[in-house]
Amino acid sequence: MNEFLYALVLVQAQDKMTAAVGLAAYVIGDQYYWGQMMAAATIMSLPPLLLYLFGQRWVIAGWTAGAVKS
Numbered sequence: 001m002n003e004f005l006y007a008l009v010l011v012q013a014q015d016k017m018t019a020a021v022g023l024a025a026y027v028i029g030d031q032y033y034w035g036q037m038m039a040a041a042t043i044m045s046l047p048p049l050l051l052y053l054f055g056q057r058w059v060i061a062g063w064t065a066g067a068v069k070s
Contacts (some may be wrong), residue, residue: 019044 007018014022023044026037052059 004018004020004024007021008024011017011021017025023037023040026033026040
């Protein structure tokens with residue numbers, strides 16, 4: 001939450017905003033543009049999801065290697 005606040009306060013140029021701050025820009029006053037917000041949030045979540053799916057075998061191997069007692 002602190003990084004969101006720093007980015008919101010310190011970065012004013014739209015081309016340098018973080019994704020979370022850009023997503024918060026869909027809230028204008030008391031109007032929430034839910035369709036656009038959910039579409040943007042879905043697109044923002046795709047790169048971490050694809051990265052996890054690509055490296056899933058190494059993540060699972062790391063989890064199980066730490067759980068086995070020898």
